[in-house]
Amino acid sequence: QDPRARLVEADPRQWVREHPGAYEVILHLSGEPLNAAANRLFTRSFFEQARRSLKSGGILAVTVPSSENYLSVETAYANASVFNALRAVFPHVSLIPGGRMTLLASETPFSLEPGALASAYLKRRLRTQSITPPAFPYLLMPGRRDAVLARLERTPAPPNDDLKPAAYFRTWRVWLSKFVSPSHFLGACGAVLLGLWGLRRAWRLRKTLLAEPARMRLFVLGFSGMGLEIVLLISFQLSCGALHWMLGLLLASFMAGLAAGSGLFASRIPGKIALRGTLLLLGLLTLLIAALLPRLVSLPRESALWLFPVLLFADGLLLGLAFPLASGKDPAGAYAADLWGASAGGFLVSAFFAPLFGLRSSLFLCALLLLPAVLAGRDTKTA
Numbered sequence: 136q137d138p139r140a141r142l143v144e145a146d147p148r149q150w151v152r153e154h155p156g157a158y159e160v161i162l163h164l165s166g167e168p169l170n171a172a173a174n175r176l177f178t179r180s181f182f183e184q185a186r187r188s189l190k191s192g193g194i195l196a197v198t199v200p201s202s203e204n205y206l207s208v209e210t211a212y213a214n215a216s217v218f219n220a221l222r223a224v225f226p227h228v229s230l231i232p233g234g235r236m237t238l239l240a241s242e243t244p245f246s247l248e249p250g251a252l253a254s255a256y257l258k259r260r261l262r263t264q265s266i267t268p269p270a271f272p273y274l275l276m277p278g279r280r281d282a283v284l285a286r287l288e289r290t291p292a293p294p295n296d297d298l299k300p301a302a303y304f305r306t307w308r309v310w311l312s313k314f315v316s317p318s319h320f321l322g323a324c325g326a327v328l329l330g331l332w333g334l335r336r337a338w339r340l341r342k343t344l345l346a347e348p349a350r351m352r353l354f355v356l357g358f359s360g361m362g363l364e365i366v367l368l369i370s371f372q373l374s375c376g377a378l379h380w381m382l383g384l385l386l387a388s389f390m391a392g393l394a395a396g397s398g399l400f401a402s403r404i405p406g407k408i409a410l411r412g413t414l415l416l417l418g419l420l421t422l423l424i425a426a427l428l429p430r431l432v433s434l435p436r437e438s439a440l441w442l443f444p445v446l447l448f449a450d451g452l453l454l455g456l457a458f459p460l461a462s463g464k465d466p467a468g469a470y471a472a473d474l475w476g477a478s479a480g481g482f483l484v485s486a487f488f489a490p491l492f493g494l495r496s497s498l499f500l501c502a503l504l505l506l507p508a509v510l511a512g513r514d515t516k517t518a
Contacts, residue, residue, distance in 0.1 A: 146376030148181055149436065151188040159190050163197040168217070168295065168302040171489075175373050179220040180297045180433070186224055186242070194241045197221065200306075201236035204279070206286055213305040215292035223294045231274060232283045249275045297373050297432050299493030348508075350472040352410055353457055355508040356417065357476030359501035360454040362484040363421050364389060366428075366494050367446055369485075373432040374439040381440070388444035389451040396455020409460045411509050417453045418505040425498035 143150065147165065163185075168174035175181060177197070185195050199214050206214065218238055222228045225240035229247060239245065246252075252275070253268035266274070295302040368385060372378040424431070424446065434442065458473070480501070488497040 147176055148184060149376060151181075151184045155187045156190055157188055159193045161185055161189060161193070161195045163195065167200050167306055168213070168300070169306050170303055171300060171369050172372055172378065174295070174300045174303040175297065175376075177217050177220070177302055178295050178297045178300070179223050180373075182221055182224040182240070186240075189242075192241065192243045194239060194245060195221075195225070197238045197240070198235040199238065201233065203233060206283065209305050211286055211290045212292045213302050215287040215290035216295040216301040216305070218287045219292060220294040220296065230280060230284060230287075232279050233274070236283070247275050247280070296493075298428060298495050300490050304490035349410060349460075350469055352414055352508040353469055353473040354476035355504050356414060356454060356457050357473040358480035359417060359421060359505055360450055361477040361480035362488070362497060362501040363417075363424065363450050364447060365481055365484045366489065366498055367424070367443060367450070369489060369494060370428060370432050371439060371443045374434050374443075375436050384444060385447055389447040392448040392451025392453075393455040393458075394451075395448075396452040397458045398455075410457060413453050413456045413460070414505045414509045417450075418502045418509075420449060420453065421498050421502040421505075425495045425502070428495050428498070 151161070163176070165176045166173055168177040177199070182195065189195060197217065199217055201210060201214060214236060218228065218230070221238055221240045226242060227244050228238065228240045229245075230239065231237040231247070239247075249268075249271035253271055256268050292305075293299060293301050368378065368382075371381065371385065375381065431439075431442070454473075458469070484497050484501070488500060492500070
């Protein structure tokens with residue numbers, strides 16, 4: 136209700152990118168890096184954009200979940216990755232411990248001396264209920280700050296980055312360590328049993344799925360193609376913010392590529408070379424996107440809105456080419472091989488490879504998996 140306040144509903148990354156040198160202070164109060172969407176506001180790339188949005192001597196304040204005096208291994212790792220991302224951008228970074236740790240960053244030195252801050256508080260005639268000058272000596276106690284700072288500095292966490300989101304996988308583990316109950320154990324047991332059943336089923340079907348080199352290629356093609364799709368969706372989210380409003384078009388572009396590849400082009404390509412060629416083309420496309428990924432995630436929204444659908448269409452096109460070329464006399468078996476590969480690729484890339492190894496490493500792995508499929512034995516003649 137203060138007339139000096141102005142509420143703007145916009146994506147934070149887009150906003151700071153479009154307003155260089157606009158602010159003296161940026162207060163970043165955006166929850167925690169719990170998933171890929173939230174993590175994009177805790178990365179080195181976002182902090183670089185925030186630094187450009189600050190005036191000379193401005194301060195960026197970021198809060199992350201923590202505790203007053205003790206940091207668990209997972210909490211220390213998650214917070215250290217964000218802290219190291221700030222230190223990679225700003226020459227002066229400090230912190231204030233608490234239930235939510237406050238990380239402060241600036242291009243110029245700043246003071247956290249309780250007396251000086253109390254004087255500024257009184258001079259500005261501020262009125263607060265919990266954070267008042269009598270509490271400053273405890274909240275800003277140098278010993279507490281130095282102890283937490285030393286803990287973060289000796290935690291071997293890489294800087295949280297768009298292309299290597301180290302923080303959100305550890306944040307999952309923080310939440311899992313906090314909320315442990317019998318129901319969670321039952322859910323975990325159910326998930327493990329379901330996973331074991333899937334592995335057993337896949338093992339029993341291995342001869343069917345991989346009976347021919349063509350089917351093995353379809354399995355690998357499905358794995359790498361879905362992995363590439365996952366990375367493109369995450370990259371679009373990094374570039375444009377919220378994903379849900381464009382998800383229909385993005386998935387439709389991928390499905391249109393599948394339809395075009397299987398229905399329009401595959402029948403016109405010689406079967407002897409088409410499947411190996413499709414694998415090679417997908418590998419080259421994956422490596423090209425991996426090389427261009429830093430530029431893709433920093434594209435202006437106007438460019439990203441058309442380029443990412445085109446890339447997803449190309450991914451779907453190459454996968455669609457493979458279906459009629461490798462189906463042979465048993466299209467059901469070939470389709471099953473592709474779906475098993477796609478399900479494995481989608482799960483492993485999104486849940487483990489991307490947060491643990493980074494987006495580019497995930498793409499390099501997907502491209503590498505295509506190589507043995509290309510070099511496998513002869514194809515059997517297809518119908």
